[in-house]
Amino acid sequence: MRATGTTPGATAGTTTASTDASASTPAGTGTGTGSARRRLPWAVIGLWIVVLAVSGVFAGKLNGVKHDDGIDYLPASAQSTQVARIQKEMSGGSATDLVLVYDRVGGLTAADRAAADRQTAALEKAYPTVGTKAAPAASKDGRTLIVPVSVAESAGKPEDVVKAVRDRLAADRPAGLTIDVGGPGAAQGDAKEVFASIDGTLLISTAGIVALLLILTYRSPFLWLVPLAVVGVAAGTAMALVYGMVQVFGLTVSDMSSSVMTVLIFGAGTDYALLLIARYRDELRRIPEPYDAMRAALRGVGPAVLTSAATVVAGLLCLLAADLNSSRGLGPVGAVGIVCSLAAMTTLLPAVLVLLGRRVFWPLIPAYGTQSRAGRGVYRRIGTFVVGRPVAVLAASTVAVGALALGIGNLPGALHQDDTFTSAPESVAADHILHRAFPERSTQAITVVVPTERAAAAKAAVSGTPGVASAATGRSGGGWTEISAYPAAAPDTAGEKDTIARLRAATAADHGLVGGTSAQRIDTASTSSRDARLVIPLVLAAVFLLLAALLRSLVAPLLLTVAMVGVWAAALGIGGLIFGPVLGFHGMDPGLPLLSFVFLVALGVDYGIFLMHRMREEARGGAGPRRSTVVALESTGGVIASAGIVLAATFTVLASLPLVMMVEMGLVIALGVLLDTFVVRTFLVPAAATLLGARTWSPASFTPRVPPIPAP
Template identity: 45%
Template sequence: MSGRGGRVTLVALAVVLGWLLVGAVTGPFAGRLGEVATNDSAAFLPADAEATRAQELSGRFVDRQTTPALVVYERTSGITDADRQRVAADAARFAEVPGVIGPLPPPIPSQDGQAVQVVVPIDDGEGERIGTTVERLRDIAGGDRDGLTVDVAGPAGLLADLIEVFSAIDGTLLLVTLCVVLVILLVVYRSPVLWIFPLLSAGTSFALAAAFVHLLADADVITLNGQAQGILTVLVFGAGTDYALLLVARYREELHRHARPWDAMRTAWKGAAPAIIASGGTVILSLLCLLLSSLNSNRALGPVAAIGIAATLLVMLTFLPALLVLGGRWAFWPRRPREDEAEPQAEQGMWRRIAGFVARRARPVWLVTSVLLAALALGLTQLGATTLGQSDLFTQRTDSVVGQEVIARHYPAGTGSPATILVDQRAARQVAEVARTVPGVAAVRPVTGDRAGPPDPAAPPRVVDGTVQLEATLADPPDSDGAERTIRDLRAAVHRVPGANAAVGGFTAINVDTAAAATRDQNVIIPVVLVVIAIILALLLRALLAPILLIATVLLSFAATLGLCALVFRHVLDFPGVDASFPLFAFVFLVALGIDYNIFLMSRVREESVRRGTRAGVLAGLAVTGGVITSAGIVLAATFSALAVLPLVVLVELGVAVAVGVLIDTIVVRSLLVPALAYDIGPRVWWPGRLARANGEREARRAG
């Protein structure tokens, strides 16, 4: 037997060394994802969106596509001659900055004489370097001086602020996530050794996933943005630690029954791996459903996060078991499990008492918890009360946000980000007249051949391939609800002009088309995800009724989570609204991750039901898995909460929603609602499988 033990040890050592080599090769990619990330909102539009078509047509009117930065100077007592000289000097230096397309249009004074605005076109070919160009503009403009304030806003200013936020993902977010996982593992295991194995495995998973994502994004096979990059970090560490907790708990349990660690691991792996694989498979398939999205940003998140979960599954089912086998019982020091055939500690502690309470009050428990969750779901009425604008993306007042507020005070708020109307030359005059009558449109002018000087009303419009481009300045800020209503009204008006073949694009139009695509995606993807999860649960549990009940409980939990979060966002955090993608992302993560805990519970319940009967199996499964699943839920909630370190409202909202939803799933749904419901229904919960008939007959005999 010693020979066999030596061979097993050598195999485990080879697996560990192999994975350490993989980690050494892929590790550098964990800090380089920002190199291949793209954060341009226009790049994520559907190909058939009107704003996309308008952008393609507009590209014919310029040698190079540009993104404007708006440098705005304000003195509430009135702009002085010295201020105008400073603005002119700054504008001359702006034109010399690499990436700026000159010559610049002349500065635009406000009608009230309190502000001056300089439009600085930046070459779109600069990509992520737009952020560097904007920082150079801010350095040239300097800070506020003697009552004159200076801010850099506009689409380029906003993009630069987003790039700065996402640059913290590779460092700050990763460090915070590691610290959160480390602290929780120390609390859960109370061992100075054991925490190393899950954390090392999770780090290897992240490095492997980052390497694949980097290579695919660099080859333009997938598109990576900052949002997907941040979610990948917390998802891999959160899910990886969850899988590790489940395997380690089962391994500790089997060490009480087996003398040799490799025998204990073999039994633990056979018991835990199906649930872990089913859980990971559910998340992967749910995420890949995002490929059905019409938004490239959603399609980008799907494969990126799915790669992360696939890498995590591979590492946690190979590297972690090998580490634990090499560590043996000493890995659990100072609380080393002994071979004593003892029942798991959970069966004798708090979770045994909870199981007993569920057995005595099964029907009241699931009725009361269902009513409470339904009551929380009423908060959904607050979720759509407002819309999250582009300048509301940040939890802090960035330079671009402050600058946009200054522009709104002294100019038509849409100055610098006009709507573009591409129209057939023969109908251009009529379309311009119609556009001027649309409420919310402050001015309409054609694009002429010379854009360097002030607009000349008498200049003829520039015609390219029989198409004329009009620019409509909006009265409202370009990222506001009012501007989006104006775009919809403007489109309706110009589309009615015969023969115009008009397409309305621009910054606000991109937001409108993005929101419309997000609504379409929710209606398509959510039912597909539910079907996928139902099929996986039916195959795992070999039943139909149990999967339906589990999905119903998770949907109730999802609604309760969104209802509670809507109240928190509105009345506690004072957020202006939610991003258009938030409901879909929240659904995919909450339902896919929430069903995980039901998979962990019900797979063990089914295993125990074969041995003990359904009702006894429910209680035994709850008692044995209660501690580890609760710990896993806390880990996942804490890791997603780490998104709050990024000053971006959409990621803070998603992190809060997933954290709250996971805790509701773990503490209420999985601990009370599902066990009470399964206990009350009894053997019929496995209908129409053979286990339903076998356990039904067994419990009938017991009753007799």
């Protein structure tokens, strides 16, 4: 595009001179620029330096206030949550419940049993214990011996206690004897050890993938560093703000929510950077000064980026209505990450790019007065194909999405405790031995707490409950008494679930509460189902209203919302096809449907916003439905593809973590983003908009902008 006022004979010279001047002089110092142009970028960078200096003091403290105890994930109103809180108030507080498992293939020897007695006595001397001492139990075949030990919370963190106990047992182990430490406390300790290694691995992996994709996208040795550095600033700021929210509002932050926030910042922040830089590059070809080009770029993409961020924040804040602690806490943590990404990408990134000038794009410097066709020809051809056969394209893409969604029927059931990790730690190995050695009963107690004055009656009710193999009265404190009930059914089976339900009914008259590890999983699954029924409509309503405000339409937002629901269903369907048959997972985290819906709808609708906002601009300018669709695809297709690949790649990083829950969530969201990027946003939505024509923008109607007739 030529600058106004140039003559045909002077175009080439003017273009070259402008390009050379812009490339050789710092942005904002060219002819005719005001003092504000020189000062504003530096002022913005100075402000962010102050923010970074302050946030750097507090960002590192976030790890010290994270909580990953069972109670931090449990439903707030569930019986198992109340049991966990009551146990904290009892004598000795909460306990790290361990089961020492001694196993020898040929049968335990007298030396083995002596070692078990000696080690148990040493542990009880070294650590404060709580509750009534449980007697060791031997399997019928004489191969396995179990010794329950409940270590008081005053002994230290579960992961530290479990590691120390394992070291003690390994130091005094007879040859040929297998000694494993299992039980709920060991599983919790193993989980905490895994989570402790997540932050560094996740940050390095995510940054590496984003850097690689940016290098491939920009084909520049320098440009990729700018958005990556700005994303890092946003991440540090978000960590500091979340730490402040923990201190001021008592916000519960877990390693899961912190990990997801990191992925969100890198994924969404990079997407915003890709959109802004693509528009800035185009404006540099039309406008000689980088400062003015950036202003035009911000005006062009600002509404779309703001609405995009607002939809994600609104969707995440809808999680505040959830009763599950892990879901409810994730809402504000993720929202802070998105807000920090938005702030950094719309202030710090433009300031840095303006100061660096055109040279930051080297070697593909966008010369003033030229036009770029890189990558646009492909999407122009796709757009032409779609508008030429809209019925066939819409039918084919709808059938494809619907067929994938059928895989939902193949999703596995709820995730069992033994299936939580991708590679089995020692606690899982111990549980496997227990299941084999004691098939006739569970070795995992169900905890019942009752008012102390009703303890005797409640104990009789518990012992008489069908499905309970044995029961024992434990510690008391704070007006409550513990009763440990051992079910006949194995953990995580329908029989155990029925026993827990019967125990709750049997002890209700005595004001009893039933908790424990198995009860926690039951409560989590039921609450996740309830949360999904409440939060999903809230997210849909919030996203629809924001889209309607941006697009000034009711039909276009409905089209995008329905498309994203289809993407979510298809992504879960793909999960059903690969979780069990391909990856060998035996269960699914009950919170996956809700969390994947929030992220896929809130994040995926970004690309719909970018596409439809450009389509609306063209329609307002007088382009017909077919022309506006082709132009929108041509101008946004490349950047949407790049953004989709980056966002999918960042969520795929979650699949590298050793937790099945994180792998499943990362894969479902990544696959959904790719499906949305290359099928729904490229074919389905444009085809539907073409068929709807001007009705896409109903109830608004656009009057074509007719250029004024030049004076004779």
